[in-house]
Amino acid sequence: MPRPVDPDRRREVLDAVIGYLAHTGINQFTLRGIAAALGRSTRVLTHHFADKRELLLAVMRRLDEQQHDALQTTEGWEDPDVPVSAVVRSAWERNLGETELPMTRLIREIEGLAAAGRLPAAVPDFVRGRAEFVTSCLTLRGVPERSALITATMLNATFAGLQADYLTTGDAERAQGALDELCHWLDAAVEASAQARQGDIATRARRRP
DSSP, rough: OOOOHHHHHHHHHHHHHHHHHHHHHHHOOOHHHHHHHHHHHHHHHHOOSSSSHHHHHHHHHHHHHHHHHHHTTTTTTTTSOOOOOHHHHHHHHHHTTTTTHHHHHHHHHHHHHHHTOOOSSOOHHHHHHHHHHHHHHHHHHTOOOOHHHHHHHHHHHHHHHHHHHHHHHOOHHHHHHHHHHHHHHHHHHHHHHHHHHHHHHHHHHHHHH
């Protein structure tokens, strides 16, 4: 009878795999190569992950969890009085800092391979899930949910594109200037959406008998 999978042990193994992939890239990885690099047998990996595809899906889900946890602990995330731009700037600095930079490169690589159709796993939730997560930050600041989802999608796509530009060119000044413009747009969009919502609420209240 197969030994049951321990969730904590599975997460420990998965985090070790992610740490390895963050420094080697994900394009050509194999279960055997990862096991050897981590000093484990291939059976340790296959006990937790049936095959390469299942491991890849688990990597993406875990990366999402890590990104969400990092954002939620960012000062101001749950404070509607803190501009969303402050959270964005904090995430930018953290993502490109020495500690998180390898992980940021891994995420950008996964997105690039997925866009090119070269990733052997489905990734819609990897992108949409982040948009929905950021939506919760915007709705907390009064943005209607539908508008918040669209704004979050634009924010995430632009943020990722700017990071890819910076990581490709190394042009920090130009990327920072573009990030500043993104933040100005974002704060204005959030304020306008929140004010429009308040106006709609006030109008409906006046129409009540």
